[in-house]
Amino acid sequence: xxxxxxxxxxxxxxxxxxxxxxxxxxxxxxxxxxxxxxxxxxxxxxxxxxxxxxxxxxxxxxxxxxxxxxxxxxxxxxxxxxxxxxxxxxxxxxxxxxxxxxxxxxxxxxxxxxxxxxxxxxxxxxxxxxxxxxxxxxxxxxxxxxxxxxxxxxxxxxxxxxxxxxxxxxxxxxxxxxxxxxxxxxxxxxxxxxxxxxxxxxxxxxxxxxxxxxxxxxxxxxxxxxxxxxxxxxxxxxxxxxxxxxxxxxxxxxxxxxxxxxxxxxxxxxxxxxxxxxxxxxxxxxxxxxxxxxxxxxxxxxxxxxxxxxxxxxxxxxxxxxxxxxxxxxxxxxxxxxxxxxxxxxxxxxxxxxxxxxxxxxxxxxxxxxxxxxxxxxxxxxxxxxxxxxxxxxxxxxxxxxxxxxxxxxxxxxxxxxxxxxxxxxxxxxxxxxxxxxxxxxxxxxxxxx
Numbered sequence: 316x317x318x319x320x321x322x323x324x325x326x327x328x329x330x331x332x333x334x335x336x337x338x339x340x341x342x343x344x345x346x347x348x349x350x351x352x353x354x355x356x357x358x359x360x361x362x363x364x365x366x367x368x369x370x371x372x373x374x375x376x377x378x379x380x381x382x383x384x385x386x387x388x389x390x391x392x393x394x395x396x397x398x399x400x401x402x403x404x405x406x407x408x409x410x411x412x413x414x415x416x417x418x419x420x421x422x423x424x425x426x427x428x429x430x431x432x433x434x435x436x437x438x439x440x441x442x443x444x445x446x447x448x449x450x451x452x453x454x455x456x457x458x459x460x461x462x463x464x465x466x467x468x469x470x471x472x473x474x475x476x477x478x479x480x481x482x483x484x485x486x487x488x489x490x491x492x493x494x495x496x497x498x499x500x501x502x503x504x505x506x507x508x509x510x511x512x513x514x515x516x517x518x519x520x521x522x523x524x525x526x527x528x529x530x531x532x533x534x535x536x537x538x539x540x541x542x543x544x545x546x547x548x549x550x551x552x553x554x555x556x557x558x559x560x561x562x563x564x565x566x567x568x569x570x571x572x573x574x575x576x577x578x579x580x581x582x583x584x585x586x587x588x589x590x591x592x593x594x595x596x597x598x599x600x601x602x603x604x605x606x607x608x609x610x611x612x613x614x615x616x617x618x619x620x621x622x623x624x625x626x627x628x629x630x631x632x633x634x635x636x637x638x639x640x641x642x643x644x645x646x647x648x649x650x651x652x653x654x655x656x657x658x659x660x661x662x663x664x665x666x667x668x669x670x671x672x673x674x675x676x677x678x679x680x681x682x683x684x685x686x687x688x689x690x691x692x693x694x695x696x697x698x699x700x701x702x703x704x705x706x707x708x709x710x711x712x713x714x715x716x717x718x719x720x721x722x723x724x725x726x727x728x729x730x731x732x733x734x735x736x737x738x739x740x741x742x743x744x745x746x747x748x749x750x751x752x753x754x755x756x757x758x759x760x761x762x763x764x765x
Contacts, residue, residue: 331601332417334605335413338609339410339414342409342413343406346403346616349402349616349619349620350399350402350403350619353399353619355437357490357493358490358494359493362494362497363428363429363432363497366500366504369505370428370500371422371424371425373418374420375419376419379416379419380416382408382411382412383408383412383416386409386412386611389404390405393611393615394615400434402615402619403433404433407429407433409608409612411425412608417601422514423515423516424500424504424507427520428497428500431493432493436493441673441674445686448471449688451534451535454535455473455535455538455542456468456473459539464476466542469685469687470689471685471686471687472684478545480541491533491534491557492530492531495565499522502570502573503519522573525572526566529565530561530565532565533564534560537557537561540560541553630646633648638652638657647659647660647661655750655754656744657741657754657758658742659739660739660740660742661737662731662739663738663740664731665728672710680703681701681702682701682702682703683699683700684700687699688722691756694713694720695713695720695722696712696713696722696755697712697713697722698711699711701744708745709746711742714738714741715738716736716739
């Protein structure tokens with residue numbers, strides 16, 4: 316009788332595994348097909364996937380439905396919103412539910428890993444870390460001035476004895492911060508396995524905040540080193556200094572803190588020899604949730620085969636004296652004459668990405684330099700140089716809703732969320748710095764009656 320029961324149990328679990336694997340393959344293949352044009356690849360993504368088998372760990376054989384409810388909420392929101400990030404996190408929640416409903420409950424580290432390697436985090440770190448880069452430039456210049464070095468900061472550019480050094484995203488951006496976060500999760504996974512302990516969501520978030528803060532400190536020390544020794548981007552030691560700083564000032568201190576600075580409580584994860592609870596639920600208990608998730612997935616997926624275009628009727632009617640006007644296929648208004656090129660981009664939602672000039676211009680081969688936040692007239696704008704081969708352009712941009720003008724991401728998003736009045740991104744580009752300031756002064760008032 317026991318042998319018959321064991322045989323049935325093995326057969327039942329074989330069906331469960333086959334169903335789970337099939338569901339995973341359908342979700343991953345479908346996401347790749349539907350969202351192919353928006354796929355996000357970076358070294359951080361491959362690093363996260365490389366370490367995922369060690370970071371993912373089953374803590375119990377008892378099935379869990381905790382991610383099902385998250386997936387259903389995200390899937391329902393997708394029915395009304397077109398958001399690649401929302402689609403990604405719907406996929407993540409669905410995959411985690413399939414894993415936990417098939418093979419048992421996971422630890423909490425995979426949630427943070429899959430968030431770190433998302434395109435949303437990449438965009439947030441790239442664009443929203445800019446104020447941090449400006450602050451780091453200012454602090455670095457002050458620190459070096461205190462010890463007697465002739466150093467000044469202008470935006471994200473530091474000048475020392477005529478030598479310019481730009482604090483670009485590589486110096487305070489995606490690669491180092493996300494890499495530090497992934498390696499921090501790897502160390503947490505190591506201690507989970509060694510101590511047979513499972514970190515809670517709150518604990519993991521706190522530890523991750525610490526490693527990211529240490530990464531910022533490491534970046535600052537790296538920046539000082541590069542400036543003092545004049546190690547430019549083309550120098551063979553440029554990347555080496557970054558790796559050394561990350562290792563010495565972030566990863567090693569974080570590991571030592573975990574190893575010797577923590578009083579580990581009694582283990583809260585059953586060992587392999589302690590007989591985890593075995594769930595013998597039959598396959599049909601997950602058929603309905605799987606079918607519901609597949610319905611939401613197949614219903615929402617096809618909308619990502621094309622990029623939605625938001626047309627702003629105000630933009631289509633806008634005409635400026637001396638400018639040729641054309642409305643591009645992506646809904647952006649292009650205004651140009653012999654000396655000035657203006658792009659006015661339709662409003663984005665408070666939780667959506669924007670056509671940020673730092674991304675759009677770099678996509679055409681230009682490099683951003685000398686980025687700074689400065690006052691032109693009564694309002695702040697961002698200004699920068701665009702360099703490509705022997706060509707140099709000068710550009711400025713800000714967000715405008717007709718009543719308020721700002722360059723601060725949090726401010727315009729909060730205002731939009733609160734009032735419902737969207738902000739358009741205005742980007743002005745000229746061949747000279749003087750012309751840029753003159754044209755910005757002219758254009759900053761065009762929305763006063765809109």
